Amino acid sequence: MNLEVKIGNMIMKNPVTTASGTFGYGREYTEFVDLNLLGAVTVKGISLEPREGNPPPRIYETPCGMINSIGLQNVGLKNFIDEKLPYLKGFDTRIIVNILGNTIDEYCELSSALDGKVDAIELNVSCPNVKKGGVFFSSHNEMLRTLIKEVRATIKRSTLIVKLSPASADIVIQARICEEVGIEAVSMINTIPAMAIDIHTRRPRLSNITGGLSGPAIRPIGVRMVWETHRAINIPIIAMGGIVTAEDAIEYILAGATAIAIGTANFVNPTVTLDIIEGIRKYMLIHDVDDINSLIGGLIC
């Protein structure tokens, strides 16, 4: 049975990775998950300098989901390379690093510093929780094109992935731009801008007022976007948004995903990544599927 998939030059032993920001730097979950078994580990978004993130409260639970406004708290590029990366390199898995800059130059500095050191770089052009964050790029198609073109030019060895926002003007058009510019893969969906209010204090539940919605609640939206995007482009899609079970993962694969990432579900069940890999195997066995690649975009309609 073959579970191996290919994202650009990166070969993953199975299609399961973690969604950026929900799995720390990998180490946090090693008590529960043998990282060697994952297709890839995607780490928390990294910026040039360390960031403190937004003031608390930063998370709030909503029906079948949660909103977060972490605001990209992270150790910064240097600490990441010096302290976090060596540990991760000790595992037989792929490393995907999510990056976020304020300017095109910052993105380029990040990508060229990481090029070759990690298997893939995921451009976060869509973080809803940082003022000068990528949102700007994701809401202007031509700005996005310029950004990813320049970043593309800085990368020689690692695979380049652009993470798209469900709040962007048109996610399919943006995916097409990625393909045109020569990006190897897109990942989707990032969280959906959302908010909640405490009616007794009349204040927002998050200090940042709005945050990003994730979790099972958004899965039907993510599946639809992946399906629409898959029909429009030929580069692989790493899909995420509300995956909790192997069924959910397969749903995304049938919709057109080559790999899938688990986010919020790690909080619900810390071994969920392994459970899903196991569940995918079982499904393939029952349905007599030899190669996971034959399921990609396999929706019959």
Place this chain on the structure above:
Amino acid sequence: MNLEVKIGNMIMKNPVTTASGTFGYGREYTEFVDLNLLGAVTVKGISLEPREGNPPPRIYETPCGMINSIGLQNVGLKNFIDEKLPYLKGFDTRIIVNILGNTIDEYCELSSALDGKVDAIELNVSCPNVKKGGVFFSSHNEMLRTLIKEVRATIKRSTLIVKLSPASADIVIQARICEEVGIEAVSMINTIPAMAIDIHTRRPRLSNITGGLSGPAIRPIGVRMVWETHRAINIPIIAMGGIVTAEDAIEYILAGATAIAIGTANFVNPTVTLDIIEGIRKYMLIHDVDDINSLIGGLIC
């Protein structure tokens, strides 16, 4: 205690109405709900001719939500006026009629036929489940402007509401266009395009492949959109999307809604509309709020 709110020329005795398509033509719920107690009844979308809608299956449950692709099955304008409207007129409540056309002419024909006969007309420019439906308008700002301008001109007496789509390019910009053109109010949010797949048959769960997501799952998205829109326009907003309790309703009002509509929750609890009116009263009592209008947009941030 004042619960009365004003949407254009329409005075509602309380801010609670029903979301189009979830309350039939009103009659279906009279066993559970005394329609006289509602601020308004909003009926299923009406088209010029009767429509059969999409083939089944048309609904599917998702985490804290459901997707539907009813496809605007309805009795058509003539039957509505002859058979459904007289019954509704027997109640002391406002009547809002949701309309959907394939062309600008159809919209205009519908609106002029209903003008004066009903308290308000809600233009559905965003139904995700009809091929030639309003989606086209909601994804092109200038087309939208032309449509609503022309419809605006056909209406002399009823209040005109435009129902906006969360899937539109930018809901805030579209709300501004509505205000510019002289529309009295906007309603939001319609369902979010979504899909689900049966992984065992590999077929979509709905015959129409995609449908619209509604229910508690989408509430945090709706609240955010209402808040953003409220800050951008001065005309009233009728808010909907996942309201199940009075707390949810008040959350939307604090975010900027003048009235709120209950959709999917009617399926969960058929007396929910009355429970919410009661709950709003209690909240106002506890928090010493004399006039519901003082809560509108009352978020402190």
Place this chain on the structure above:
Amino acid sequence: MEVIDNREITDRVFILRLRLTESVLKPEPGQFYLLRPDTGYDPLLGRPFSAFRWNSDWIEFLIRKTGRGTALLSKFRPGDHIRLLGPLGRTFPSPSPHKTPVLLAGGIGMASVYSLLLNRKGDYIFIYGAKSAPELLLTEDIKPLVRELYLCTDDGSMGFQGNVIEFFKKFVKEAPSHSIVVYACGPREMTEPLMKLLRTYNIEGYISLEERMACGLGACMGCAKHTKRGMKRVCMEGPVFNIEEL
């Protein structure tokens, strides 16, 4: 409504008994209720179940675990509360005295036709099929109520080997078709061919159909079924349809 009893009768089927208060109307055979386990908004919608057995104090549902909603319902215990909406939909018409009523039940479809048996007098023939013997439920309870009981199993582990439709084909060849009236409930794989069969033999028949539901009240148009006379709502114009309409 308060749960009075919840009993497994096989590892996949349970009988849920709820207290009937005065506010809830008693059903007619073939009608159904929407049941919603009230723990949160997931699952969100009520699930439709046929009224199975009832008296003035309680009502029972015969439920097969298939997904998350039914799994949750199986865990309810005496003292818990479940939201109940109904009775909903149309009932089976009473059998005319001139025709022999033949009940056809496939799997858990038994619940609905069984309620007819219990509540409307008649000289019944009952044809009941399931995958295998252990899934043929309550046959000892059915026996004393019917003139003839025919059991069918796909694997032949009890009674006729084959499904209800195969058995019924044999059966109608022997019985004069105009003297019987059919009441049926079962999975789509049974009801679809049955409709054709009844039409071919010109037999009067009433079939209870299933469709996903949201409101149960005819408001959402979610449970539509294509019929000769256009789209019909299973929750209002059904679940029992005269095959002439279909």
Place this chain on the structure above:
Amino acid sequence: MEVIDNREITDRVFILRLRLTESVLKPEPGQFYLLRPDTGYDPLLGRPFSAFRWNSDWIEFLIRKTGRGTALLSKFRPGDHIRLLGPLGRTFPSPSPHKTPVLLAGGIGMASVYSLLLNRKGDYIFIYGAKSAPELLLTEDIKPLVRELYLCTDDGSMGFQGNVIEFFKKFVKEAPSHSIVVYACGPREMTEPLMKLLRTYNIEGYISLEERMACGLGACMGCAKHTKRGMKRVCMEGPVFNIEEL
């Protein structure tokens, strides 16, 4: 984990006892677990609760119903299963023999300091406050374990009238500050002024803080708390903080 017992001790507070299997580590006082009622995805996240009492076979949580998650947990019954993640976070350090340990508990914060009392030897002074007398829980259980027990109620219905902080202000004026060490847990309205107070009097102190959590493992950065040394995660660097860090 399997529920062994679930007992209401007031109409708003219950004690949930779960079986401890070998796979679950025993906690240290001050540590907590994330508990998730496993019915669906709503509620979605685990809820943090301090380890209250435990032995080798079971662990208990003292839980106050505040919202939907705790309401659900209160309904679990023997035989049900609950997902348990933990023990998590840092423990209260053991009291030094040279200082009198003073425990300060506000409301349900009692759960966490009580575990210290049970598990670490010391000549404790316990100051315990709540809104009114019925909310002062298990005081008879506390008495034999401490040298002195002071009760405070906002409404004066038992003990000192006023909150824990007001009482403590009086208390420190009489006690020489360098000879005590404070362990505290309670609502923000108590812990915030307490921090200031301890700093003013230069008293050694450890406070257990609360923040909303998602992962509990230091991965999501959701439970951040601003400290002197930047953002700290309550689930990892806390919940017990030395007030010097704060």
